[in-house]
Structures are given as structure tokens and as C-alpha cells.
Amino acid sequence: MDMNNCAVKAEHVVIRFNMASEKIDNLKEYFIKLVKHELMFKEFLALNDVSFEVKKGEAWGIIGVNGSGKSTLLKAICGILKPYKGKITVNGSIAPLIELGAGFDGDLTARENIFLNGAVLGHDKKFMEQHFDEIVEFAELRDFLDMPIKNYSSGMAARLGFAIATIVKPDILICDEVLSVGDYAFQKKCEKRMNEMRAAGTTLLYVSHSIESVQKICDHALWLQKGIVKGAGNVDEIAKQYMDSLA
Template structure:
């Protein structure tokens, strides 16, 4: 059987951050210390030499405890941050749902934010008008269209973000814990849409602390532990090893 093409290739990726070792109270003090080379930094490696390949139409879960590097890795795959070492190749367009409220202006209404977000994703005003009702109906927010986003609950914001991002069929859909804030009924609705997108060839990267959700949505898993890849492979096998590790404390 012919294998589908690789659409995400993470090749020996290391991601480094510089952490300030002293407290700086204001920008003026920061720039003075910077000019005099008095700022001291400590290197922190959030991701350490991680490699894996994802093929078209596959659904991959990324699991690990808080601080293991899951969101950092997704941001690198999305192109938001650059690796310190290694390469990431992504074929096709990406719809990233990584940070709740990203791409929204809190002072603008939901109606205005739909068009703003569509513009950020590269859609024309005409295109957004044609799909406006579809977005609103899926998000179930028609009664709140003229309310500022800053007044929305986290669940309402997640619903709107997911609805806009999945309005079209992306090549790669990245979902990072954003559905955890939604109610059970809406999470089911989102899962049905993701399953439908997978059946049409979309590739999914899915981060969740719910192992049951990962098992239900994914067939492969990457397990990150303190920035390193502890295990990678079949969803049942990796999730079982992960849960055993958690139980051992």
C-alpha cells in the first residue's frame, strides 16, 4: 500500500529561550543594563532534539505534563517561533488554534472580529460575508454579535475562534487545549467537525490533558517529558506508558 506524503517533518529540533537572572523594574533600567552589557541571562531549553514525521490525513496527539514543551513545539510548527537548532518542514496551509483569543481585539465586537480574523487568515471581505452566517451559526453566538469580545467567556471566545479557523478545509489543523474551556455539547460538535476534516485529508495535531480525548481523536502520539521526546508511536501504547509514568509519580 502506497504511503501518503509527509506534510510535517520535525528534524532534530531544539528550542532555546534566554531567561533573565535578575529583576528589572522598568524599560529604562532594562535598556541601560542592556547598553552596558549588564544583563545576565540563563539558557533554558524548552525542546531538546525532537524528531518525528506526520503524514497527510493522520491525527497526532502531543501529550505531557505542564511545562513539558507541548505548546512551544506547536508554536514552532506553526511558524510563530523559530528553532534554535534543527528544521521544521510543513507542506500546505495551517489553521492554528493555539492561544485563546489570539487574533482577536477585545474592544471590537464579535461581528468586527470575524472580519478582522478572516483578514489575518488571508480571506477577502467578500469571502467572509459569504461565510458569515455559517461561522455565527456554528459558534452559536448570534445573540452576541455586537458585544465586545472582552465581555465573552473563555468558552464563547473558543467557539468563535474554532468556527473561523475551521470555516475552510486547512491542510493542517493545530488544536492546543482550546476546546477544554468549551461545554460538553460544543466539544462534541468540534470533534465531529475535526473528524469530518480528517476524512477529507486534513492533518491534525492535537494537544489535550484528557487522554480519553487523545485516544478518541488520534492514532499516533508524541509524549514530551521536560522538553525531550520520551516516546512516539501508536496512540494506545504511548498513552498507556504515559499513564503508568504518571501513576509512579
């Protein structure tokens, strides 16, 4: 693929975690075993030889049952996790919506967190001041601006996070189940904004357990099962293969 037209390319990516193979009840026992080189770990491959390519402007839904490696893949694309083997190439700026509350301080108010989260995404104070009202209006949280984020529901936090992340048009928008906690009306509002961003050229990577939502928003799909790619291509074809496997 011409890299000028490529947004994301994963080549034989392996993400490895070490899991303790024995139960250690206290910190003292842990350090004793560590010093004696008696700690035993079991290797777990969250992603195993994952390869796929996303062209600029495409929308990919990443599907699979819990524990398939979907969120791990998104974190690797965002640079949060580094591959044990293989390579991930990202061509463009990323707006990540991976975990609810990421970039928020629970003890700060929503007003303060707007500027904090904006800084995390690389926006300066002046930019956030210029777009403050637009963020608040989209999130529909003007009456709760001076409430600490820790008192927000998951849906309210998702609204604010989405509003901040999509205030500018990123090259790549990454969404991991964050819309599932919002009410129906807000989900429709978010889908509309994502479609507008896609029309303007933004690439979308979207994780959801709702196959209907994936088929509505995306044109391609990647099916993961226990960290292995089971299928990649046209969203309707991959969705059918996935649903048939569940049946």
C-alpha cells in the first residue's frame, strides 16, 4: 500500500504480557522471591501476529468477544503499548477515546478538566477558551460545570470526553465502547459527528459489541479472536462470519 494513502498499518504485531503463575499474598514474599529469582510467570499473547492496513478516510469496526484483544490493539496503535514483535505505523494525528475518564482528574471540576484534557490532547489554553462553549453545548453539561468529575455518571464523563476529543478534526479518531454508556439521543448525536468527520476525511477505528452499530458506521471490519485475526474486509461480510461463529 502507498503509505501516503495509509492511515494505520500493523505488521505481524505481537503484544505479550506476563501473568504470575502462582499466588503471592504479600509484598514481602514478592520481594523475597524476586531476589531469589523464584518468581514464576506465564506468557500470555494478547495479540498474536496481527496484520492489517487502513486507508485514509476508511472506517474500521474492530469486533470480537471480550478478551479478544480489541482494546489492546487500539492502545498499541495509540502508542500506549509497544509491540513485543512486529511494527505499527500511524500516519497522522490521533484523537483517542479509549477509556472513560482518561485525562480527567476526579477531584477537579468539569470546567477545570476541559482545560486539563485539552492540554493532554495538545491544545493550548487559548484554543480551549475559544472552543469552551462549543464543548459544553455539545456535551449538554452546562448545569454541571462546577461539579467534580468524580460525581459524574459514566455517561456524563463519556459526553465530555467525546466533546473534547472531537472539537478539532483529527486525522484518526479512535473510539472504544465509550458510546455504549450514553443515552440513545446522545449516541445519535455522536454518530452524526463521526459521520461528519468521516465526510471531511477523518479515519475511524471503532470498537463496539453492537454489530448493528458497527455496520451502520463502518465500511470495513477486523474480527479478532483470542488475539488472532479471524477476518478482515467488508464490514457486512466480516460481521456475518462473526455472527455465524457465535450461533
